[in-house]
Amino acid sequence: MSSASRARLGEEVWKTRTDKINAELVTLTYGSVVAQLCKDLDGDYAEVNKQLDKMGYNIGLRLIEDFLAKSNMQQKCANFRDTADVISKVGFKMFLNITPTIANWNSDGKQFSLLFDENPLADFVELPDDGKAQAELWYSNMLCGVIRGALEMVQMQVDAHFVSDLLRGHDTTEMKITLVRYIDDELPQDDE
Amino acid sequence: MVMVIMAIQLTGINRVVYAVLILNKAGGLIYQRDFNPGLQKLSSNDYLILAGTFHGQVSLASAARAQVHAITSQISPTNETTSSGLEVLESENFVMRCFQTLTGTKFLVFAEPRQPNLDVVVRRVYELYADYVMKNPFYQIEMPIRSEGFDRHLAAYIKPHQ
Numbered sequence: 320m321s322s323a324s325r326a327r328l329g330e331e332v333w334k335t336r337t338d339k340i341n342a343e344l345v346t347l348t349y350g351s352v353v354a355q356l357c358k359d360l361d362g363d364y365a366e367v368n369k370q371l372d373k374m375g376y377n378i379g380l381r382l383i384e385d386f387l388a389k390s391n392m393q394q395k396c397a398n399f400r401d402t403a404d405v406i407s408k409v410g411f412k413m414f415l416n417i418t419p420t421i422a423n424w425n426s427d428g429k430q431f432s433l434l435f436d437e438n439p440l441a442d443f444v445e446l447p448d449d450g451k452a453q454a455e456l457w458y459s460n461m462l463c464g465v466i467r468g469a470l471e472m473v474q475m476q477v478d479a480h481f482v483s484d485l486l487r488g489h490d491t492t493e494m495k496i497t498l499v500r501y502i503d504d505e506l507p508q509d510d511e
Numbered sequence: 512m513v514m515v516i517m518a519i520q521l522t523g524i525n526r527v528v529y530a531v532l533i534l535n536k537a538g539g540l541i542y543q544r545d546f547n548p549g550l551q552k553l554s555s556n557d558y559l560i561l562a563g564t565f566h567g568q569v570s571l572a573s574a575a576r577a578q579v580h581a582i583t584s585q586i587s588p589t590n591e592t593t594s595s596g597l598e599v600l601e602s603e604n605f606v607m608r609c610f611q612t613l614t615g616t617k618f619l620v621f622a623e624p625r626q627p628n629l630d631v632v633v634r635r636v637y638e639l640y641a642d643y644v645m646k647n648p649f650y651q652i653e654m655p656i657r658s659e660g661f662d663r664h665l666a667a668y669i670k671p672h673q
Contacts, residue, residue: 382645388638472614
């Protein structure tokens with residue numbers, strides 16, 4: 320499947336097979352989860368990042384089935400570059416109606432970045448001015464977990480983390496995704 | 512495969528889809544439901560054995576491509592390096608369609624031999640599974656499915672007029 324036809328597929332699934340809900344509901348729900356975590360964990364932002372990632376992971380384990388069922392993908396990606404293309408053009412498109420830019424491939428083709436020009440989760444958000452949040456909190460960290468969980472279900476172990484965020488005053492919002500290994504065995508995964 | 516055929520002896524022919532089975536990626540049976548009379552009743556243990564056997568067969572079929580390449584390359588008309596394994600099993604009295612998702616979950620649909628578009632049926636079952644099983648936050652992944660919503664929607668799809 321070519322890159323262009325993936326873009327069409329993402330567009331089609333988004334238009335015809337995705338139930339839409341109010342964007343503010345999503346933004347506010349996600350925002351209150353993050354804010355509550357920050358409160359509960361007493362401003363331990365490293366732990367907040369971790370919890371967001373874990374929640375995302377559990378979402379990813381489930382969301383992948385919806386992704387496969389709706390997109391009707393039956394062929395495995397031939398390589399990690401294809402995987403990146405599918406994540407951006409089909410995955411993000413059908414769930415968030417965005418298409419992050421793929422950039423910064425490393426030489427062995429096992430690491431790339433997703434650049435988020437827009438991020439529906441972060442609309443209206445300004446990080447707290449406590450001197451720590453701007454340096455430690457990755458507000459949209461749940462997305463990393465979602466990708467990690469979803470790819471694990473299709474036999475790819477990856478590491479995903481943000482390296483920059485517009486909310487922190489950086490120029491871009493960038494997530495780095497690294498392929499750790501392909502998982503061979505068909506063993507059940509543990510729910511966290 | 513002999514075992515599967517023996518286990519699913521038909522007692523009569525009437526309607527279309529006989530049964531739906533779902534196997535988790537380890538080959539465990541996580542869902543089994545009969546929709547129309549036609550299949551012989553099995554004990555729950557027999558169903559588990561059937562699922563395990565089938566899983567083994569599918570895995571073997573796909574692994575064989577890689578390991579016993581010399582033999583299978585003579586059998587297979589293509590040179591594809593990956594095979595999804597067994598997909599359809601047909602007999603005089605029933606047809607079985609297996610759909611394996613990329614996550615390793617397998618959907619088995621047993622139906623009357625003349626039932627058309629089984630691949631559409633099995634994909635729809637997958638969509639219902641993605642919706643009513645996987646999206647239930649209290650469903651534990653890989654565990655047996657006890658979901659009233661899934662039961663209801665599956666029945667509504669497979670037996671709409673009864």
